[in-house]
Amino acid sequence: MNLSVVRINELDPSASPLDFYGSELRRLREGAGLNQAELGGCIFCTGSLVGQVETAKKVPTREFSERVDAALGTDGMFSRLVGLVLRSQLPSWFQAYAEMEAKATYISTFQVQLVYGLLQTQDYARAVLATGMPSNLDDLVAARMERQRVLERERPPLTLVTLDEAALHRPIGSREIMREQLQHLLSCQQRRWVRIQVLPYSAGEHSGLDGSFNLLRFDDDPEIVYTEDMIAGHMTANPETIREASLRYANLQAAALSVEDSADLITRVMEERYGDDPGPDERAVA
Template identity: 60%
Template sequence: MVHINVLDPSASPLDYYGFELRRHREAAGLTQKQLGGIVNYTGSLVGQIETARKLPTPEFSERCDAALDADGLLSRLVGLVLRSQLPVWFQQVAELEARANEICTFQTHMVHGLLQTRAYARAVLGVMDRENLDDRTEVRLARQRILEKDEPPVLWVILGEAALHQEIGDGPEVMRGQLAHLLAYETHPYVNVQVLPFTAGAHAGLQGSYNLYRFPTDPSIVYTEGYGQGHPTANPTTVKDCSLRYDHLQAAALSIADSAKLIRHMMEERYGGHPVA
């Protein structure tokens, strides 16, 4: 007798997803292997996702929605599932990203998660902890889907020049790909990347990296981060101070066009030219 793991759909977003995937598959009269063949994944993977032992990806969800005529249900659920897998202290930040109509971030030494490539994100997340690295990488990349919304937030990114020099990943091709990814946003209407050069000297962001989230009606929120903990605040004095600091950082940073020139120069001179397609 085959013992089927029956999920409690109220246990977690991942359990709910698995429950709905199985319900739609069985309604379609398909085995796990048959569905896997249709969506170009293994039947074993389908089974692992149905039993909440493996995270679904947005691509898997879109294919299953189409194969099972699920009217986009799984694609709507997958964002909730992936967000629920973030560290508890970071889940609020992902919600802020999803609700904000404008995000301003200053990063001193690393590319912000919303603009990281898969290889770069994997290298960052794998430092001192490689457990479930594939799933954790998928969870981080899933946050970037907010940039694909019909009405995405305006994203302002100021990178300290050190972020271009800090070689992250196994080999220069990771940084080539990451810098090329930044250049792909050079003319993007909603994503703006500026570099704060070393020549700027003392600047308004010397206290460290931070994010500023703005909303259509709710108060703005400033978010700073430490080791294993985050600090969001809507304190008006803090928000006003960080907003003013951001204005000064933008003024001290290179223009978007000049930033792209510097990024391109770094990619070609430091990391060996254009990334391999």
Template identity: 70%
Template sequence: MPNIRRLDPTASPLDYFGSELRRYRESAGLSQKELGDCIFCTGSLVGQIETAHKVPTREFAERADAALMTDGCFSRLVGLVLRSQLPAWFQAYAEMEAKATYISTYQAQLVYGLLQTPEYARAVLGALQPDNLDELVEARLERQRLLRKEKPPLVWVVLDEAVLYRPMGGREVMRNQLAHLLRFRNERRLKIQVLPFSAGEHPSVQGSYNLLRLDDDPDIVYTEDFVQGHMTANPDSVSEGWLHYDQVRAAALSVRDSADLIAHVMEERYGDQPAAEERDVA
């Protein structure tokens, strides 16, 4: 008989997912290959997930639920699994973000994570060449599900104009990312403003930060340095954060003018360009 690795379901969300997948599969009388055939993947992938060597995607979880008739068990579990793949210092913030009723953010360098396309997220997260890039991208996309809740939070995003010009992932990735931002222009519960270069000095010049408002907990201000994140509910820090945010939002372009600028940069900087020999006309 093959030596089957036995998992400790209490070791981690990933181990629990794997042990439950094996239990349901064996109860259904299916081999790993047979289950893989049902959900359009290889038996090897099923085995890797069952032994906690591979992180499941949400798509895998939903297909496993359908094939094994688990009443959504894996779709509920996969959120915990993917959150566990986030850096340990970020997980507490992600939990509070998921509970927030109002999210405000100023981003000086990058598109806010909740608004990133998969390709842009891959470019951002891949900059440090992590070993688990696929899992980090999947975890970031999982965070974005809060925008699709029955009652999503109010989200107000201010992007520095520099964000639009920093070519993360190349021209096509940036064009698609800016087009994605424009899809939110008519959303009632999500607003995007751009802080133009012409604003000059402003209170948030020192960097990016997020502010969270929650129903049953104090407001939170969150910042990051190059090592880890810092989250605090200290009233003085939060009050200062809201003051800075109100000032930077007031200095930003209107939501409509911001969308016009994003569209302009998308076409002017990342639009289809003629070949070099066609441009170099005497």
């Protein structure tokens, strides 16, 4: 007996978004009168890959989902569902924040060590996520890229980013990855709803010395503050905490360079530290 058939028959669509996706893919594929190989031929992949997705052994990509929608005429169902599937691959303690982030109308973030996740390039994100030595690195990278779709929606959140200058200098991955990342920051500056400011070393002590934090605001829900420690993340809607975090963020913005001067600094670091001059290839060691 074919073990893959047994596995797919036992798939519980209520177990997870990935299981639901797989069971729906199988149901609609069979309803269209196609076997796995035939559907694979329609969407430019192998029948084996289709089978792995149907048995929840493989996480589908957005491109895979869009091609399935086109092949099966499912009116964007899998393209909508894949967002839930990818979010389910995030660490369990982070999923609640990712859901709130996707609903926010206003995001303000202060980042000490790294570029904010919504502004990371794929290669930069991969290098950052690899430091945790996860077994599902590809899925985590795909999930992080999926989070960034919030900036592409019709009414994206107003996103105010304050980066400590250290985030520009810390070499993540390679010189090429860092150059691409800093160039991406400059490109993000061109978006009307994104504003990036750099807190320079010359600012000295500041109100964010305790670490990175995010403030999220919504149309109909209370504001929240999100912080992380080494193990997990923490959200709170406590009014006093919100008030304190808002004051700290206002102070950080006041101490940071203007958006224009920040762009000049990013450009200077990109060219002088990660430019064409070969120099030593500095890599992240953490």
